[in-house]
Amino acid sequence: MHLAVTDLACARGGLPVLTGVSFRLEAGQALILRGPNGVGKTTLLRTLAGLQPAMAGEVDFPADEGAYASHADGVKLTLSVTENLAFWAAVHGRQLDDAALAAFDLTGLRDRMAGTLSAGQKRRLGLARLAVIGRKVLFLDEPTVSLDRAAVGLFADFLRDQHLAQGGIAVIATHIDLGLEAPELDLTPYRAAPDAAGGSDEAFL
Amino acid sequence: MHLAVTDLACARGGLPVLTGVSFRLEAGQALILRGPNGVGKTTLLRTLAGLQPAMAGEVDFPADEGAYASHADGVKLTLSVTENLAFWAAVHGRQLDDAALAAFDLTGLRDRMAGTLSAGQKRRLGLARLAVIGRKVLFLDEPTVSLDRAAVGLFADFLRDQHLAQGGIAVIATHIDLGLEAPELDLTPYRAAPDAAGGSDEAFL
Amino acid sequence: MIALLIRDLRLAIRAGGGFGLGLAFFLIVIVLVPFGVGPERAVLTRIAPGMLWVAALLAALLSLDRIFALDHEDGSLALLATAPLPLEGVVLVKAAAHWLTTGLPLTLAAPVLGILLNLSPEATPWLLASLGLGTPALSMIGAFGAALTVGLRRGGLLLSLLVLPLYVPTLIFGAEAVRRGAEGLTALPSLALVGGVTAGCFALLPFAAAAALRVNLR
Amino acid sequence: MIALLIRDLRLAIRAGGGFGLGLAFFLIVIVLVPFGVGPERAVLTRIAPGMLWVAALLAALLSLDRIFALDHEDGSLALLATAPLPLEGVVLVKAAAHWLTTGLPLTLAAPVLGILLNLSPEATPWLLASLGLGTPALSMIGAFGAALTVGLRRGGLLLSLLVLPLYVPTLIFGAEAVRRGAEGLTALPSLALVGGVTAGCFALLPFAAAAALRVNLR
Amino acid sequence: MSIWEYANPKKFMGWTRPVLPWLWALAVACIVTALVWGFFFTPDDYKQGSTVKIIYIHVPSAMIAINAWFMMLITSLVWIVRRHHVSVLAAKAAAPVGAAMTVIALFTGAVWGEPMWGTWWAWDPRLTSFLVLFLFYLGYMALWAAIEDADTAADLTSVLCLVGSVFAVLSRYAAIFWNQGLHQGSSVFRAGRPDSVAEVFYLPLMLSIAGFILLFLALVLMRTRTEIRLRRASALEARMRSA
Numbered sequence A, B: 001m002h003l004a005v006t007d008l009a010c011a012r013g014g015l016p017v018l019t020g021v022s023f024r025l026e027a028g029q030a031l032i033l034r035g036p037n038g039v040g041k042t043t044l045l046r047t048l049a050g051l052q053p054a055m056a057g058e059v060d061f062p063a064d065e066g067a068y069a070s071h072a073d074g075v076k077l078t079l080s081v082t083e084n085l086a087f088w089a090a091v092h093g094r095q096l097d098d099a100a101l102a103a104f105d106l107t108g109l110r111d112r113m114a115g116t117l118s119a120g121q122k123r124r125l126g127l128a129r130l131a132v133i134g135r136k137v138l139f140l141d142e143p144t145v146s147l148d149r150a151a152v153g154l155f156a157d158f159l160r161d162q163h164l165a166q167g168g169i170a171v172i173a174t175h176i177d178l179g180l181e182a183p184e185l186d187l188t189p190y191r192a193a194p195d196a197a198g199g200s201d202e203a204f205l
Numbered sequence C, D: 001m002i003a004l005l006i007r008d009l010r011l012a013i014r015a016g017g018g019f020g021l022g023l024a025f026f027l028i029v030i031v032l033v034p035f036g037v038g039p040e041r042a043v044l045t046r047i048a049p050g051m052l053w054v055a056a057l058l059a060a061l062l063s064l065d066r067i068f069a070l071d072h073e074d075g076s077l078a079l080l081a082t083a084p085l086p087l088e089g090v091v092l093v094k095a096a097a098h099w100l101t102t103g104l105p106l107t108l109a110a111p112v113l114g115i116l117l118n119l120s121p122e123a124t125p126w127l128l129a130s131l132g133l134g135t136p137a138l139s140m141i142g143a144f145g146a147a148l149t150v151g152l153r154r155g156g157l158l159l160s161l162l163v164l165p166l167y168v169p170t171l172i173f174g175a176e177a178v179r180r181g182a183e184g185l186t187a188l189p190s191l192a193l194v195g196g197v198t199a200g201c202f203a204l205l206p207f208a209a210a211a212a213l214r215v216n217l218r
Numbered sequence E: 001m002s003i004w005e006y007a008n009p010k011k012f013m014g015w016t017r018p019v020l021p022w023l024w025a026l027a028v029a030c031i032v033t034a035l036v037w038g039f040f041f042t043p044d045d046y047k048q049g050s051t052v053k054i055i056y057i058h059v060p061s062a063m064i065a066i067n068a069w070f071m072m073l074i075t076s077l078v079w080i081v082r083r084h085h086v087s088v089l090a091a092k093a094a095a096p097v098g099a100a101m102t103v104i105a106l107f108t109g110a111v112w113g114e115p116m117w118g119t120w121w122a123w124d125p126r127l128t129s130f131l132v133l134f135l136f137y138l139g140y141m142a143l144w145a146a147i148e149d150a151d152t153a154a155d156l157t158s159v160l161c162l163v164g165s166v167f168a169v170l171s172r173y174a175a176i177f178w179n180q181g182l183h184q185g186s187s188v189f190r191a192g193r194p195d196s197v198a199e200v201f202y203l204p205l206m207l208s209i210a211g212f213i214l215l216f217l218a219l220v221l222m223r224t225r226t227e228i229r230l231r232r233a234s235a236l237e238a239r240m241r242s243a
């Protein structure tokens, strides 16, 4: 299993944002995306996950193995923690096991309505979804926002020991240090020139 | 001018969260709130700002000088950057000056619809509101979420040089390092015992 | 307050048109009624005053939940509550903006739509007058209902449920005025009652709505 | 898909009741009509079939915007799109959940509310049948409209505007069936047409709606 | 060279510029001639009086109103299948024109109906389905207006146009079915069918129809050019901003 990205170009709002992005990850490898605000990390991750079409280039990974996670983590505020996770497990044809709850220190909160969680607790719930759906290729957009240091550690442990160690792949955009040994890719050099070809409005110019 | 908090207790969802919080800040001082996820930072800040009633204790600062800012930063996605800021300036009876835009590196984005900004750019816009409304006592809940390092620096500069230097006060909850020399207050010791008095359901127990 | 009014109007126009859409909904309800009831003209003429009022009311109703909901979701409301505006003033401005984008266009369009329902021509001035006097009350009552339900995720339907009984007096007096006008009777007493309801709403409800908002912001 | 259905039903019940509220809105529109039109019984009997259908339609309409909007806001929709469910299936489940929480209770309550409007007793079975056959089409068409407008901030009213003309055939056939039933004529052809519209909607619209969702998720 | 070449925005701007003035001139000439001919040089109808002359505006605008939607259907399909920008922009451009024609037909019909039927409006199947068509135009335009991103708007409005077409046809049959048992207005309507339109009215009517078709083409081309310019302007603006 691998994730191969060749010469990818992606656009947002009809404007080219990044061009010529290429990298290749084998099973068990992670990549950390870096770059200042607005460089195009979110755009790249959405393109990789197939949520928006690429302007050019190829993304290759086993079908039905990708999962995308961002700030909006699909947590229903009127469902309890277990109900939320059990739903996502069921959608992916799996069972919810307690290990996922334990990995993100949610065991004590399992019957709380998600709406009554604090910002960081809610985020942990959103991340626990990743442990539950069993997808191998993760695209994570600032996963550790509003987590405290201990929780960032939990997340890094999960990624290292439970995901990558079992042959998973992860691409992570973040501004902070995750405590994960993984190569970093700075996106600044791939920034598309504003007049780069390929925007949806190109035909008009 | 000062912010004095005496023996404050606050609750969330009818349950006591923190008790016995006291501190005092003079003009030009800032305080950084620390504590693991769920300890009650958000609850405390909302209580200080007057958005929810205190269970016990006193909060004292000049009326009409407080301002609260959290993830939900009141940015209208269908208004442009300047329109958003000009609105908040007008509500507080002030003019929008370009310095506020410059302080958060928004000059180049001034005519963009807020809906087309990246996560970090939107956050900068939310923070620029603070520079525009001219309030002296700021209650900030994780203000630097999804900002890159340069932007965190901009924010720290703004706080230090434009807010505190001019006699402002700030209470900031954050999990990361802001690069601001300010005393820190760890909230863990103030955690309310689950059976602490004062919850709204107490009369029933 | 002016800044808030301008912003709200601007948002209404930007986001695909508070103006046009309330109006369009009014039009569509009026169009649907004959489809349901059948095309007989005598029947339509008979029910026209009532249906025009009911449709205006529903059109106003549908846009209520946005009076505060959007500002609550993105945090503006909490920020406005700590801003140097009285919350009562905010409520008034919001109700005014709602009326300007919904009630006013509805009122102006009603005579034209009356034709579709074969409203008798004598009733038209009364229709204009009663809607013009009554729709502000609908907006103000609606703002109160919206303030009550602002924190709730599925507030929309609950809001309708809360607000509709409050709309009953306005509806009865308003429709009565038009019906009397259509029959050539004097409709002034009914019209005066509509005006009274509106005045009462504006005197009392801003305070109630502001109180509800304060509770919801906790 | 079952999991999704269960979750949607659970959410509808938790969040203050999709069930109760759609129904309540139906009730209230039916109650408002006599206030607007006046209490004459002959007039009410005459317009009852049509008004019941129009009210059912409006009640279904009011809850449409939540079919996808909530899931879009909190990101669930993007996650569902990358989950191993066909998006067409998601649309079908969402429409089914909407019908179970709105159309079904409406249908069951309609005979009771018919009494309020003096609906003639012969019409009641036809009312049940035509609503039972027709409301699934309302939910499916509504899901399509909701898919078109899901990204928009003020989608609610726009959604009504888009969906209502699409509702016209269902409404005409449905109300016609009840009216004929009330007059003692045979209503079977109208009923068959209602069924035809529903079948057609379920055959075609899931694909259109899924396409619209994909575009909106980009 | 394939016919699709003309759908390239730049090419389109090129070939429409010289064509447009001619189209305008021809359209205005046809309509003016037809109206002058129709209004001053044909006799009053023996039972309808001079009101019959509304036919020179009413019938052409009604025809255009329907066919504009049909054109939008085709151009939307072309966009979905081949993704030619000009195609979907032409659909966008045609919508207000079609809606305006619908309003004109409704208005002239109402003005005509007052002396003929004694009412401005009756729920005749044809009038009814016309009203529904107007609603479809409104919805289509509102959807365009509500969506920020141009390509998203193009995709969604195209889907709406397809689905709406099916339902518009369905509504027409529903309306006929609905009004069948009630027989209202249709007898008057039948009296005015073209077969009964006298020879003297026929020729100016045809000329007027031709004029309206040309006018429609001219308006759509012009508005498509405007839309292309707007897209170009916003593209340039976006590029300048991000530069």
Ligand code: HEM
Pocket (backbone or CB within 6 Å): E055, E058, E059, E062, E063, E066, E105, E106, E107, E108, E109, E110, E111, E112, E113, E114, E116, E117, E120, E121, E126, E127, E130, E188, E189, E192, E193, E194
């Ligand atoms: C608001 C009222 C009216 C509306 C919406 C309306 C609409 C239409 C429509 C949709 C057409 C069809 C055009 C076509 O098939 O190409 C049409 C044609 C026509 N209308 Fe009207 N109409 C109205 C009133 C009237 C009145 C009052 C008369 C005269 C008695 C009239 C006479 C005709 C004639 C003679 C035609 C052409 C015949 C034909 O194409 O079948 N219309 N109108």
Ligand SMILES: Nc1ncnc2c1ncn2[C@@H]1O[C@H](COP(=O)(O)OP(=O)(O)OP(=O)(O)O)[C@@H](O)[C@H]1O
Pocket (backbone or CB within 6 Å): A012, A013, A014, A015, A017, A035, A036, A037, A038, A039, A040, A041, A042, A043, A044, B115, B116, B117, B118, B119, B120, B121, B146, E238
């Ligand atoms: N609709 C739009 N029109 C024009 N530009 C847009 C639009 N949407 C986003 N952009 C721009 O595209 C660029 C890439 O945005 P993106 O969200 O991918 O950045 P990011 O790297 O994730 O930033 P952050 O770290 O702030 O989240 C930004 O500069 C943003 O301003």
Ligand SMILES: Nc1ncnc2c1ncn2[C@@H]1O[C@H](COP(=O)(O)OP(=O)(O)OP(=O)(O)O)[C@@H](O)[C@H]1O
Pocket (backbone or CB within 6 Å): A115, A116, A117, A118, A119, A120, A121, A146, B012, B013, B014, B015, B017, B035, B036, B037, B038, B039, B040, B041, B042, B043, B044
């Ligand atoms: N409605 C409720 N019912 C019960 N407990 C609640 C409710 N709402 C919040 N809580 C709890 O109150 C505590 C304080 O929450 P708060 O949001 O103030 O924490 P926080 O310090 O801001 O955390 P974070 O760093 O994650 O943002 C949390 O443990 C939370 O689970």
Ligand SMILES: [Mg+2]
Pocket (backbone or CB within 6 Å): A041, A042, A043, A141, B118, B119, B120
């Ligand atoms: Mg981002």
Ligand SMILES: [Mg+2]
Pocket (backbone or CB within 6 Å): A118, A119, A120, B041, B042, B043, B141
């Ligand atoms: Mg918090």
